[in-house]
Amino acid sequence: MIRKINKCLMILFAFTLLILPMCLVAPEAAKKANTLADYRKLLKDLQAEQASNQAKKNSKKSELNSAKNNVSYKQNQIIENQQKITDAMNESQKLDEEIKLGKDKLQELVSAYQISQGDNVYLEYIFNADSYEELIYRYAIMEQVMDYQENQITEWKTKIERNNQLKVDLEKEEEKLNSQIDDLAKDIKSLDKEIDSLDDMYLDIASEIKSVKDSIKMYEDLGCKENESLESCLKVAGDKMLRRPLVKGKITSPFGYRTHPITKKVNSFHSGTDIAVAEGTNVYATANGTVSRITRKSSCGGNMVYIQHIVNGKKWTSTYMHLLEIKVKVGQVVTNETVIGLSGGKTTKSYDTCTAGAHLHFSLATGWYDKDYFGYNNWKAHLVDAAKTVPLPTSWSSR
Ligand SMILES: [Zn+2]
Structure with a gap:
């Protein structure tokens, strides 16, 4: 029974672990x-997000710099230690010679x-003493010299031992420093990654800010009031x-994935339906509506x-491209009878690389681009095939 309860608790715990992160990440x-x-509120939020991104990036960058400085500090320490080892070993070698x-x-x-103890004459000869007192005195000095010499050798030996220990210690420290450098290298790598992703995020926010600013300008130009729907x-x-x-028209290139007529690239996405039509022909709004955006001379x-x-x-x-002339303004209310512009595609080739000849490119998307959603990818995700939606036959000669 207890085992069964334990098992249930374990499953519950695992489930909690699985669910918890999902709960923590609030839906955007x-x-x-x-x-x-x-x-304006949205713009303010985005700008705050951008500022916090910048602050995060700055702090990551300073972390990165300090990690890099730490690495070079430790590398210098290793070099210094190696010099210390070399110095110690040189000293030991000299001491070895001195000991010899x-x-x-x-x-x-x-x-x-030894000789002096057995032979006074020889002793006298060696020490060249004038008197017995003098001889004793010299003995005492000699003993002191011997003591001194012995002490000196012991001291040198101790120094060599100390140097050997120093070498062992410094080599151990080098090992430690190297492993710290390895850890720092890992930190640097992950910081680099974090900064990169913050950079990407920054660009995303920046483009969103731009599109929100564009919308604000558009609605301001339209004379919309602050709290008016x-x-x-x-x-x-x-x-x-x-x-x-x-x-009048004839479909020459359908919506969706196709082989690009200019670049010949296969599986290239076509955002609309191409309709062959003589340049300068009236283009009508597909339905009553309001002009929400005009782009001129896009490449x-x-x-x-x-x-x-x-x-x-x-x-x-709805979107109409490669126009020779635009006859409406942003914010203008149009009907399905309004001529919004004249078709182009041939003379407009001088600045428009996406046209091969006279035609109208007509796109249809669900929702309101620039209001319900922003950005090319979002627009692309909302596109539908106008040929199937309006619908458009292969060719026609009345609206
Ligand atoms: Zn097209």
Whole structure:
């Protein structure tokens, strides 16, 4: 029974471990703005996030610098220690020689002493003493010299032993320093990684800030009030259906993955439907709506118009590219009869690398790009095939 309970507790514990991190990571706040004030709040949050990212990065960078300094400090310490070992070994070698010399000297003294004990004359000869007192005196000195010599040798030997111990200690320290350097190298690697990912995050935040600032400017230009619903400010008139953007047309390149007509790259994504049409032809809004964005002379797409629609209560964003001329303004309310521009694609090639000849590129996405979501990838994720949605036949001659 107890084992069973234990097993249950274990499973519960494992489950908690599994679930806990999910709970700790709060779901990212839905970044949706309904008023200009919301946008300003969003901008403020993003700027705070950017500042905290910067602060984190600065602190990681200073950690990185200190780790790097620590490595060079330890490397210098190793070099210093190696020098200390070399010095100690040199000293020991010198001491060894001195010991040898000292031993010889001592041997000489011992010999002299031994000889002197048996033969006074020889003794006298060696010490050249004038009197017996003098001789005794010299004996005493000789004994002192011998003692001194012996002490000296002992001291040298102790010094050599100390040097050997120093070598052992320093080598141990070197090992320790090397392992510390290894640890620091690991820290440096992970700090580098963290800084890289913070850099990436910074760029993401920066691009989000840019797009929020663009939106704020757009809604300010439209004269939206701080707390007015942007939906009502945009005055998007509802419509009943999506219509063909051209009176006459023929599909030349479909939406989705295809072989690129210019680069010949296979599996290249095409964000819309290409419709062959003579340059300068009227292009109509696919439905009632409000112009939400205009891009001029993009290096891929040329002159582009984005329109936000509500069709049968559902939000759409339509895009028209490679236009020769744009006839609307951002914020302008259009109907499905409004000529928003003239088709291009041929003379616009001079600045637009994504067109090979006269045609209209028509994209359709769900939701409102620049309001419900931002950024190319988000827009791409919301794209649908206009040929199937409007729908568009292979070719037609009326709207
Ligand atoms: Zn196209």
